[in-house]
Amino acid sequence: MEQPRLVASDVDGTLLTPREEVSPRTAGVVGRVLAADVPFVLATGRPPRWVPKIAEQAGLDGLAVCANGAVLYDIGRDEIIWAHTLDPVRLGDIVAAIDAALPDCTYAVERVGGVHDDATFIAELSYSHPWPEGPNVGLSRAETLGFPATKLLVRHTGMTSGEMAAGIGEVLDGQVDVTYSTNNGLVELAVHGVTKATGLADVAERLGVDRRDVIAFGDMPNDVEMLTWAGHGVAMANGHEVALAAADEVTAPNSEDGVAQVLERWF
Structure with a gap:
Protein backbone atom coordinates (compact mmCIF):
# COMPACT_ATOMS: atom_id res chain seq x y z
CA MET A 1 0.00 0.00 0.00
CA VAL A 11 -10.12 2.53 20.24
CA ASP A 12 -10.27 -0.20 22.90
CA GLY A 13 -7.79 -3.02 22.36
CA THR A 14 -6.33 -1.20 19.36
CA LEU A 15 -5.33 2.44 19.72
CA LEU A 16 -5.31 2.31 23.52
CA THR A 17 -2.85 0.35 25.63
CA PRO A 18 -4.17 -2.27 28.07
CA ARG A 19 -4.18 0.55 30.63
CA GLU A 20 -6.64 2.42 28.36
CA GLU A 21 -4.17 5.16 27.48
CA VAL A 22 -2.71 6.52 24.26
CA SER A 23 1.00 5.81 24.54
CA PRO A 24 3.56 8.54 23.73
CA ARG A 25 4.74 6.57 20.70
CA THR A 26 1.22 6.26 19.32
CA ALA A 27 0.39 9.90 20.05
CA GLY A 28 3.57 10.89 18.23
CA VAL A 29 2.71 9.01 15.06
CA VAL A 30 -0.87 10.34 15.14
CA GLY A 31 0.61 13.82 15.21
CA ARG A 32 2.79 13.04 12.18
CA VAL A 33 -0.22 11.63 10.31
CA LEU A 34 -2.12 14.87 10.87
CA ALA A 35 0.93 16.98 9.99
CA ALA A 36 0.97 15.20 6.63
CA ASP A 37 -2.64 16.39 6.06
CA VAL A 38 -3.98 12.84 6.38
CA PRO A 39 -7.18 12.59 8.44
CA PHE A 40 -7.12 10.26 11.45
CA VAL A 41 -10.61 8.99 12.30
CA LEU A 42 -11.65 7.15 15.43
CA ALA A 43 -14.07 4.30 14.69
CA THR A 44 -15.38 2.92 17.95
CA GLY A 45 -18.21 1.13 19.66
CA ARG A 46 -18.07 3.84 22.32
CA PRO A 47 -20.81 6.47 22.39
CA PRO A 48 -19.81 10.09 21.62
CA ARG A 49 -19.68 11.01 25.31
CA TRP A 50 -16.70 8.67 25.77
CA VAL A 51 -14.71 10.08 22.85
CA PRO A 52 -13.40 13.53 23.95
CA LYS A 53 -11.03 12.13 26.59
CA ILE A 54 -9.43 9.75 24.08
CA ALA A 55 -9.35 12.41 21.39
CA GLU A 56 -7.52 14.77 23.73
CA GLN A 57 -4.86 12.16 24.50
CA ALA A 58 -4.37 11.46 20.80
CA GLY A 59 -4.50 15.11 19.73
CA LEU A 60 -7.55 14.66 17.50
CA ASP A 61 -10.33 17.12 16.68
CA GLY A 62 -11.84 15.69 13.48
CA LEU A 63 -14.61 13.17 12.88
CA ALA A 64 -15.33 10.06 14.92
CA VAL A 65 -17.52 7.13 13.93
CA CYS A 66 -19.21 6.13 17.20
CA ALA A 67 -21.61 3.45 18.49
CA ASN A 68 -20.39 0.94 15.88
CA GLY A 69 -21.35 3.23 13.02
CA ALA A 70 -24.67 4.50 14.35
CA VAL A 71 -23.39 8.01 15.13
CA LEU A 72 -21.04 10.44 13.39
CA TYR A 73 -19.51 12.90 15.83
CA ASP A 74 -17.46 16.04 15.10
CA ILE A 75 -14.94 16.20 17.94
CA GLY A 76 -13.72 19.76 17.39
CA ARG A 77 -17.22 21.20 17.08
CA ASP A 78 -18.52 18.91 19.83
CA GLU A 79 -21.51 18.12 17.63
CA ILE A 80 -23.37 15.02 16.49
CA ILE A 81 -23.71 15.19 12.70
CA TRP A 82 -26.13 12.30 12.25
CA ALA A 83 -27.45 9.23 14.04
CA HIS A 84 -29.28 6.04 13.05
CA THR A 85 -31.78 4.98 15.71
CA LEU A 86 -34.08 2.11 16.65
CA ASP A 87 -37.54 3.39 17.58
CA PRO A 88 -39.31 2.32 20.81
CA VAL A 89 -41.73 -0.06 19.08
CA ARG A 90 -38.83 -1.79 17.33
CA LEU A 91 -36.89 -1.98 20.58
CA GLY A 92 -39.84 -3.60 22.33
CA ASP A 93 -40.28 -6.19 19.58
CA ILE A 94 -36.57 -7.05 19.64
CA VAL A 95 -36.49 -7.47 23.41
CA ALA A 96 -39.59 -9.68 23.36
CA ALA A 97 -38.02 -11.95 20.76
CA ILE A 98 -34.73 -12.20 22.68
CA ASP A 99 -36.50 -12.92 25.98
CA ALA A 100 -38.34 -15.84 24.39
CA ALA A 101 -35.08 -17.43 23.25
CA LEU A 102 -32.56 -16.32 25.91
CA PRO A 103 -34.16 -15.88 29.33
CA ASP A 104 -32.47 -13.77 32.00
CA CYS A 105 -31.09 -11.09 29.69
CA THR A 106 -31.09 -7.51 30.90
CA TYR A 107 -31.03 -4.40 28.73
CA ALA A 108 -29.59 -0.95 28.34
CA VAL A 109 -29.65 1.63 25.54
CA GLU A 110 -27.57 4.48 24.22
CA ARG A 111 -29.70 7.45 23.22
CA VAL A 112 -28.56 10.33 21.03
CA GLY A 113 -29.04 13.28 23.39
CA GLY A 114 -26.27 15.79 23.83
CA VAL A 115 -22.64 14.75 23.97
CA HIS A 116 -22.39 15.78 27.62
CA ASP A 117 -25.86 14.63 28.62
CA ASP A 118 -25.59 12.12 31.47
CA ALA A 119 -28.94 10.59 30.51
CA THR A 120 -27.83 9.23 27.13
CA PHE A 121 -27.09 5.85 28.73
CA ILE A 122 -30.22 4.27 30.20
CA ALA A 123 -30.37 0.82 31.77
CA GLU A 124 -32.70 -1.39 33.72
CA LEU A 125 -31.90 -1.43 37.41
CA SER A 126 -31.09 -5.15 37.08
CA TYR A 127 -28.51 -4.49 34.35
CA SER A 128 -24.89 -5.16 35.42
CA HIS A 129 -22.09 -3.29 33.70
CA PRO A 130 -19.19 -5.19 32.10
CA TRP A 131 -17.03 -2.06 32.47
CA PRO A 132 -16.96 1.00 34.76
CA GLU A 133 -20.09 3.09 34.27
CA GLY A 134 -22.26 5.42 36.26
CA PRO A 135 -25.40 4.31 38.09
CA ASN A 136 -28.31 2.96 36.09
CA VAL A 137 -30.82 5.63 35.12
CA GLY A 138 -33.82 3.57 34.00
CA LEU A 139 -36.35 2.61 36.64
CA SER A 140 -38.13 0.03 34.50
CA ARG A 141 -37.83 -1.76 31.19
CA ALA A 142 -40.56 0.43 29.74
CA GLU A 143 -38.61 3.57 30.61
CA THR A 144 -35.40 2.07 29.28
CA LEU A 145 -36.95 1.26 25.91
CA GLY A 146 -39.24 4.28 25.74
CA PHE A 147 -37.21 6.54 23.41
CA PRO A 148 -35.22 6.07 20.15
CA ALA A 149 -31.78 4.56 20.72
CA THR A 150 -28.64 4.31 18.63
CA LYS A 151 -27.72 1.03 20.27
CA LEU A 152 -29.43 -1.67 22.32
CA LEU A 153 -27.12 -3.44 24.76
CA VAL A 154 -28.05 -6.96 25.82
CA ARG A 155 -26.36 -8.43 28.89
CA HIS A 156 -26.27 -12.03 30.15
CA THR A 157 -23.81 -12.79 32.93
CA GLY A 158 -24.01 -16.54 32.36
CA MET A 159 -23.00 -16.57 28.68
CA THR A 160 -20.14 -15.36 26.51
CA SER A 161 -20.82 -12.63 23.98
CA GLY A 162 -20.13 -15.09 21.18
CA GLU A 163 -22.77 -17.49 22.49
CA MET A 164 -25.25 -14.65 22.87
CA ALA A 165 -24.60 -13.31 19.38
CA ALA A 166 -25.18 -16.74 17.84
CA GLY A 167 -28.47 -17.21 19.68
CA ILE A 168 -29.77 -13.70 19.06
CA GLY A 169 -28.72 -13.86 15.42
CA GLU A 170 -30.87 -16.94 14.92
CA VAL A 171 -33.90 -15.36 16.57
CA LEU A 172 -33.73 -11.98 14.82
CA ASP A 173 -32.53 -13.39 11.49
CA GLY A 174 -30.94 -10.25 10.05
CA GLN A 175 -33.55 -7.79 11.31
CA VAL A 176 -30.83 -5.84 13.12
CA ASP A 177 -27.03 -5.94 13.14
CA VAL A 178 -25.60 -7.88 16.08
CA THR A 179 -21.99 -7.45 17.17
CA TYR A 180 -19.77 -7.30 20.24
CA SER A 181 -16.54 -5.67 21.38
CA THR A 182 -16.00 -7.78 24.51
CA ASN A 183 -16.65 -11.46 25.11
CA ASN A 184 -17.89 -10.79 28.64
CA GLY A 185 -21.60 -11.48 28.12
CA LEU A 186 -22.56 -8.32 26.20
CA VAL A 187 -23.82 -7.86 22.65
CA GLU A 188 -24.79 -4.66 20.89
CA LEU A 189 -27.66 -4.28 18.42
CA ALA A 190 -28.10 -1.51 15.85
CA VAL A 191 -30.18 -0.68 12.78
CA HIS A 192 -29.64 -3.32 10.10
CA GLY A 193 -26.84 -2.37 7.72
CA VAL A 194 -25.20 0.05 10.15
CA THR A 195 -21.57 -0.84 10.90
CA LYS A 196 -18.27 0.92 11.39
CA ALA A 197 -17.72 0.37 7.67
CA THR A 198 -20.85 2.31 6.66
CA GLY A 199 -19.92 5.15 9.00
CA LEU A 200 -16.35 5.24 7.71
CA ALA A 201 -17.58 5.15 4.11
CA ASP A 202 -19.57 8.32 4.80
CA VAL A 203 -16.48 9.98 6.27
CA ALA A 204 -14.35 8.97 3.28
CA GLU A 205 -16.95 10.38 0.88
CA ARG A 206 -17.07 13.66 2.80
CA LEU A 207 -13.29 13.90 2.61
CA GLY A 208 -13.02 12.78 -1.01
CA VAL A 209 -10.94 9.69 -0.23
CA ASP A 210 -11.31 6.40 -2.12
CA ARG A 211 -11.69 3.29 0.05
CA ARG A 212 -8.55 1.86 -1.58
CA ASP A 213 -6.57 4.65 0.11
CA VAL A 214 -7.94 3.93 3.59
CA ILE A 215 -6.06 1.96 6.23
CA ALA A 216 -8.10 0.68 9.17
CA PHE A 217 -7.10 -0.94 12.47
CA GLY A 218 -9.25 -3.12 14.74
CA ASP A 219 -9.35 -6.12 17.03
CA MET A 220 -12.89 -7.41 17.57
CA PRO A 221 -15.95 -8.71 15.66
CA ASN A 222 -17.41 -5.18 15.49
CA ASP A 223 -14.35 -4.21 13.39
CA VAL A 224 -14.68 -6.94 10.76
CA GLU A 225 -16.76 -4.98 8.24
CA MET A 226 -14.41 -2.00 8.52
CA LEU A 227 -11.31 -4.17 8.10
CA THR A 228 -12.70 -5.75 4.94
CA TRP A 229 -14.05 -2.46 3.54
CA ALA A 230 -10.79 -0.53 3.83
CA GLY A 231 -8.08 -0.77 1.22
CA HIS A 232 -5.82 -2.22 3.88
CA GLY A 233 -7.24 -3.75 7.05
CA VAL A 234 -4.90 -4.35 9.97
CA ALA A 235 -5.82 -6.51 12.97
CA MET A 236 -4.07 -6.46 16.32
CA ALA A 237 -2.24 -9.60 17.45
CA ASN A 238 -4.36 -9.47 20.62
CA GLY A 239 -7.53 -9.49 18.52
CA HIS A 240 -10.43 -11.91 18.15
CA GLU A 241 -9.97 -14.71 15.63
CA VAL A 242 -12.62 -13.33 13.27
CA ALA A 243 -10.83 -9.96 13.13
CA LEU A 244 -7.52 -11.69 12.45
CA ALA A 245 -9.10 -13.68 9.62
CA ALA A 246 -10.69 -10.59 8.05
CA ALA A 247 -7.54 -8.47 8.01
CA ASP A 248 -4.95 -8.05 5.27
CA GLU A 249 -2.23 -7.86 7.91
CA VAL A 250 -1.72 -8.60 11.61
CA THR A 251 0.38 -6.18 13.60
CA ALA A 252 1.80 -6.29 17.11
CA PRO A 253 -0.62 -6.17 20.07
CA ASN A 254 -1.89 -2.93 21.55
CA SER A 255 0.53 -3.44 24.43
CA GLU A 256 3.38 -2.99 21.93
CA ASP A 257 2.04 0.00 19.93
CA GLY A 258 0.88 -2.14 17.01
CA VAL A 259 -0.91 0.78 15.33
CA ALA A 260 2.20 2.95 15.53
CA GLN A 261 4.43 0.17 14.20
CA VAL A 262 2.45 0.03 10.96
CA LEU A 263 1.97 3.78 10.49
CA GLU A 264 5.67 4.46 11.02
CA ARG A 265 6.27 2.98 7.56
CA TRP A 266 4.94 6.21 6.07
CA PHE A 267 4.88 8.83 8.83
Missing part, protein backbone atom coordinates in the same frame (compact mmCIF):
# COMPACT_ATOMS: atom_id res chain seq x y z
CA GLU A 2 1.15 3.54 -0.78
CA GLN A 3 0.93 6.15 1.97
CA PRO A 4 -2.71 6.08 3.07
CA ARG A 5 -4.90 9.11 2.56
CA LEU A 6 -7.12 8.32 5.54
CA VAL A 7 -6.36 6.41 8.75
CA ALA A 8 -9.14 4.86 10.82
CA SER A 9 -8.66 3.13 14.15
CA ASP A 10 -10.74 1.33 16.70
Whole structure:
Protein backbone atom coordinates (compact mmCIF):
# COMPACT_ATOMS: atom_id res chain seq x y z
CA MET A 1 0.00 0.00 0.00
CA GLU A 2 1.15 3.54 -0.78
CA GLN A 3 0.93 6.15 1.97
CA PRO A 4 -2.71 6.08 3.07
CA ARG A 5 -4.90 9.11 2.56
CA LEU A 6 -7.12 8.32 5.54
CA VAL A 7 -6.36 6.41 8.75
CA ALA A 8 -9.14 4.86 10.82
CA SER A 9 -8.66 3.13 14.15
CA ASP A 10 -10.74 1.33 16.70
CA VAL A 11 -10.12 2.53 20.24
CA ASP A 12 -10.27 -0.20 22.90
CA GLY A 13 -7.79 -3.02 22.36
CA THR A 14 -6.33 -1.20 19.36
CA LEU A 15 -5.33 2.44 19.72
CA LEU A 16 -5.31 2.31 23.52
CA THR A 17 -2.85 0.35 25.63
CA PRO A 18 -4.17 -2.27 28.07
CA ARG A 19 -4.18 0.55 30.63
CA GLU A 20 -6.64 2.42 28.36
CA GLU A 21 -4.17 5.16 27.48
CA VAL A 22 -2.71 6.52 24.26
CA SER A 23 1.00 5.81 24.54
CA PRO A 24 3.56 8.54 23.73
CA ARG A 25 4.74 6.57 20.70
CA THR A 26 1.22 6.26 19.32
CA ALA A 27 0.39 9.90 20.05
CA GLY A 28 3.57 10.89 18.23
CA VAL A 29 2.71 9.01 15.06
CA VAL A 30 -0.87 10.34 15.14
CA GLY A 31 0.61 13.82 15.21
CA ARG A 32 2.79 13.04 12.18
CA VAL A 33 -0.22 11.63 10.31
CA LEU A 34 -2.12 14.87 10.87
CA ALA A 35 0.93 16.98 9.99
CA ALA A 36 0.97 15.20 6.63
CA ASP A 37 -2.64 16.39 6.06
CA VAL A 38 -3.98 12.84 6.38
CA PRO A 39 -7.18 12.59 8.44
CA PHE A 40 -7.12 10.26 11.45
CA VAL A 41 -10.61 8.99 12.30
CA LEU A 42 -11.65 7.15 15.43
CA ALA A 43 -14.07 4.30 14.69
CA THR A 44 -15.38 2.92 17.95
CA GLY A 45 -18.21 1.13 19.66
CA ARG A 46 -18.07 3.84 22.32
CA PRO A 47 -20.81 6.47 22.39
CA PRO A 48 -19.81 10.09 21.62
CA ARG A 49 -19.68 11.01 25.31
CA TRP A 50 -16.70 8.67 25.77
CA VAL A 51 -14.71 10.08 22.85
CA PRO A 52 -13.40 13.53 23.95
CA LYS A 53 -11.03 12.13 26.59
CA ILE A 54 -9.43 9.75 24.08
CA ALA A 55 -9.35 12.41 21.39
CA GLU A 56 -7.52 14.77 23.73
CA GLN A 57 -4.86 12.16 24.50
CA ALA A 58 -4.37 11.46 20.80
CA GLY A 59 -4.50 15.11 19.73
CA LEU A 60 -7.55 14.66 17.50
CA ASP A 61 -10.33 17.12 16.68
CA GLY A 62 -11.84 15.69 13.48
CA LEU A 63 -14.61 13.17 12.88
CA ALA A 64 -15.33 10.06 14.92
CA VAL A 65 -17.52 7.13 13.93
CA CYS A 66 -19.21 6.13 17.20
CA ALA A 67 -21.61 3.45 18.49
CA ASN A 68 -20.39 0.94 15.88
CA GLY A 69 -21.35 3.23 13.02
CA ALA A 70 -24.67 4.50 14.35
CA VAL A 71 -23.39 8.01 15.13
CA LEU A 72 -21.04 10.44 13.39
CA TYR A 73 -19.51 12.90 15.83
CA ASP A 74 -17.46 16.04 15.10
CA ILE A 75 -14.94 16.20 17.94
CA GLY A 76 -13.72 19.76 17.39
CA ARG A 77 -17.22 21.20 17.08
CA ASP A 78 -18.52 18.91 19.83
CA GLU A 79 -21.51 18.12 17.63
CA ILE A 80 -23.37 15.02 16.49
CA ILE A 81 -23.71 15.19 12.70
CA TRP A 82 -26.13 12.30 12.25
CA ALA A 83 -27.45 9.23 14.04
CA HIS A 84 -29.28 6.04 13.05
CA THR A 85 -31.78 4.98 15.71
CA LEU A 86 -34.08 2.11 16.65
CA ASP A 87 -37.54 3.39 17.58
CA PRO A 88 -39.31 2.32 20.81
CA VAL A 89 -41.73 -0.06 19.08
CA ARG A 90 -38.83 -1.79 17.33
CA LEU A 91 -36.89 -1.98 20.58
CA GLY A 92 -39.84 -3.60 22.33
CA ASP A 93 -40.28 -6.19 19.58
CA ILE A 94 -36.57 -7.05 19.64
CA VAL A 95 -36.49 -7.47 23.41
CA ALA A 96 -39.59 -9.68 23.36
CA ALA A 97 -38.02 -11.95 20.76
CA ILE A 98 -34.73 -12.20 22.68
CA ASP A 99 -36.50 -12.92 25.98
CA ALA A 100 -38.34 -15.84 24.39
CA ALA A 101 -35.08 -17.43 23.25
CA LEU A 102 -32.56 -16.32 25.91
CA PRO A 103 -34.16 -15.88 29.33
CA ASP A 104 -32.47 -13.77 32.00
CA CYS A 105 -31.09 -11.09 29.69
CA THR A 106 -31.09 -7.51 30.90
CA TYR A 107 -31.03 -4.40 28.73
CA ALA A 108 -29.59 -0.95 28.34
CA VAL A 109 -29.65 1.63 25.54
CA GLU A 110 -27.57 4.48 24.22
CA ARG A 111 -29.70 7.45 23.22
CA VAL A 112 -28.56 10.33 21.03
CA GLY A 113 -29.04 13.28 23.39
CA GLY A 114 -26.27 15.79 23.83
CA VAL A 115 -22.64 14.75 23.97
CA HIS A 116 -22.39 15.78 27.62
CA ASP A 117 -25.86 14.63 28.62
CA ASP A 118 -25.59 12.12 31.47
CA ALA A 119 -28.94 10.59 30.51
CA THR A 120 -27.83 9.23 27.13
CA PHE A 121 -27.09 5.85 28.73
CA ILE A 122 -30.22 4.27 30.20
CA ALA A 123 -30.37 0.82 31.77
CA GLU A 124 -32.70 -1.39 33.72
CA LEU A 125 -31.90 -1.43 37.41
CA SER A 126 -31.09 -5.15 37.08
CA TYR A 127 -28.51 -4.49 34.35
CA SER A 128 -24.89 -5.16 35.42
CA HIS A 129 -22.09 -3.29 33.70
CA PRO A 130 -19.19 -5.19 32.10
CA TRP A 131 -17.03 -2.06 32.47
CA PRO A 132 -16.96 1.00 34.76
CA GLU A 133 -20.09 3.09 34.27
CA GLY A 134 -22.26 5.42 36.26
CA PRO A 135 -25.40 4.31 38.09
CA ASN A 136 -28.31 2.96 36.09
CA VAL A 137 -30.82 5.63 35.12
CA GLY A 138 -33.82 3.57 34.00
CA LEU A 139 -36.35 2.61 36.64
CA SER A 140 -38.13 0.03 34.50
CA ARG A 141 -37.83 -1.76 31.19
CA ALA A 142 -40.56 0.43 29.74
CA GLU A 143 -38.61 3.57 30.61
CA THR A 144 -35.40 2.07 29.28
CA LEU A 145 -36.95 1.26 25.91
CA GLY A 146 -39.24 4.28 25.74
CA PHE A 147 -37.21 6.54 23.41
CA PRO A 148 -35.22 6.07 20.15
CA ALA A 149 -31.78 4.56 20.72
CA THR A 150 -28.64 4.31 18.63
CA LYS A 151 -27.72 1.03 20.27
CA LEU A 152 -29.43 -1.67 22.32
CA LEU A 153 -27.12 -3.44 24.76
CA VAL A 154 -28.05 -6.96 25.82
CA ARG A 155 -26.36 -8.43 28.89
CA HIS A 156 -26.27 -12.03 30.15
CA THR A 157 -23.81 -12.79 32.93
CA GLY A 158 -24.01 -16.54 32.36
CA MET A 159 -23.00 -16.57 28.68
CA THR A 160 -20.14 -15.36 26.51
CA SER A 161 -20.82 -12.63 23.98
CA GLY A 162 -20.13 -15.09 21.18
CA GLU A 163 -22.77 -17.49 22.49
CA MET A 164 -25.25 -14.65 22.87
CA ALA A 165 -24.60 -13.31 19.38
CA ALA A 166 -25.18 -16.74 17.84
CA GLY A 167 -28.47 -17.21 19.68
CA ILE A 168 -29.77 -13.70 19.06
CA GLY A 169 -28.72 -13.86 15.42
CA GLU A 170 -30.87 -16.94 14.92
CA VAL A 171 -33.90 -15.36 16.57
CA LEU A 172 -33.73 -11.98 14.82
CA ASP A 173 -32.53 -13.39 11.49
CA GLY A 174 -30.94 -10.25 10.05
CA GLN A 175 -33.55 -7.79 11.31
CA VAL A 176 -30.83 -5.84 13.12
CA ASP A 177 -27.03 -5.94 13.14
CA VAL A 178 -25.60 -7.88 16.08
CA THR A 179 -21.99 -7.45 17.17
CA TYR A 180 -19.77 -7.30 20.24
CA SER A 181 -16.54 -5.67 21.38
CA THR A 182 -16.00 -7.78 24.51
CA ASN A 183 -16.65 -11.46 25.11
CA ASN A 184 -17.89 -10.79 28.64
CA GLY A 185 -21.60 -11.48 28.12
CA LEU A 186 -22.56 -8.32 26.20
CA VAL A 187 -23.82 -7.86 22.65
CA GLU A 188 -24.79 -4.66 20.89
CA LEU A 189 -27.66 -4.28 18.42
CA ALA A 190 -28.10 -1.51 15.85
CA VAL A 191 -30.18 -0.68 12.78
CA HIS A 192 -29.64 -3.32 10.10
CA GLY A 193 -26.84 -2.37 7.72
CA VAL A 194 -25.20 0.05 10.15
CA THR A 195 -21.57 -0.84 10.90
CA LYS A 196 -18.27 0.92 11.39
CA ALA A 197 -17.72 0.37 7.67
CA THR A 198 -20.85 2.31 6.66
CA GLY A 199 -19.92 5.15 9.00
CA LEU A 200 -16.35 5.24 7.71
CA ALA A 201 -17.58 5.15 4.11
CA ASP A 202 -19.57 8.32 4.80
CA VAL A 203 -16.48 9.98 6.27
CA ALA A 204 -14.35 8.97 3.28
CA GLU A 205 -16.95 10.38 0.88
CA ARG A 206 -17.07 13.66 2.80
CA LEU A 207 -13.29 13.90 2.61
CA GLY A 208 -13.02 12.78 -1.01
CA VAL A 209 -10.94 9.69 -0.23
CA ASP A 210 -11.31 6.40 -2.12
CA ARG A 211 -11.69 3.29 0.05
CA ARG A 212 -8.55 1.86 -1.58
CA ASP A 213 -6.57 4.65 0.11
CA VAL A 214 -7.94 3.93 3.59
CA ILE A 215 -6.06 1.96 6.23
CA ALA A 216 -8.10 0.68 9.17
CA PHE A 217 -7.10 -0.94 12.47
CA GLY A 218 -9.25 -3.12 14.74
CA ASP A 219 -9.35 -6.12 17.03
CA MET A 220 -12.89 -7.41 17.57
CA PRO A 221 -15.95 -8.71 15.66
CA ASN A 222 -17.41 -5.18 15.49
CA ASP A 223 -14.35 -4.21 13.39
CA VAL A 224 -14.68 -6.94 10.76
CA GLU A 225 -16.76 -4.98 8.24
CA MET A 226 -14.41 -2.00 8.52
CA LEU A 227 -11.31 -4.17 8.10
CA THR A 228 -12.70 -5.75 4.94
CA TRP A 229 -14.05 -2.46 3.54
CA ALA A 230 -10.79 -0.53 3.83
CA GLY A 231 -8.08 -0.77 1.22
CA HIS A 232 -5.82 -2.22 3.88
CA GLY A 233 -7.24 -3.75 7.05
CA VAL A 234 -4.90 -4.35 9.97
CA ALA A 235 -5.82 -6.51 12.97
CA MET A 236 -4.07 -6.46 16.32
CA ALA A 237 -2.24 -9.60 17.45
CA ASN A 238 -4.36 -9.47 20.62
CA GLY A 239 -7.53 -9.49 18.52
CA HIS A 240 -10.43 -11.91 18.15
CA GLU A 241 -9.97 -14.71 15.63
CA VAL A 242 -12.62 -13.33 13.27
CA ALA A 243 -10.83 -9.96 13.13
CA LEU A 244 -7.52 -11.69 12.45
CA ALA A 245 -9.10 -13.68 9.62
CA ALA A 246 -10.69 -10.59 8.05
CA ALA A 247 -7.54 -8.47 8.01
CA ASP A 248 -4.95 -8.05 5.27
CA GLU A 249 -2.23 -7.86 7.91
CA VAL A 250 -1.72 -8.60 11.61
CA THR A 251 0.38 -6.18 13.60
CA ALA A 252 1.80 -6.29 17.11
CA PRO A 253 -0.62 -6.17 20.07
CA ASN A 254 -1.89 -2.93 21.55
CA SER A 255 0.53 -3.44 24.43
CA GLU A 256 3.38 -2.99 21.93
CA ASP A 257 2.04 0.00 19.93
CA GLY A 258 0.88 -2.14 17.01
CA VAL A 259 -0.91 0.78 15.33
CA ALA A 260 2.20 2.95 15.53
CA GLN A 261 4.43 0.17 14.20
CA VAL A 262 2.45 0.03 10.96
CA LEU A 263 1.97 3.78 10.49
CA GLU A 264 5.67 4.46 11.02
CA ARG A 265 6.27 2.98 7.56
CA TRP A 266 4.94 6.21 6.07
CA PHE A 267 4.88 8.83 8.83
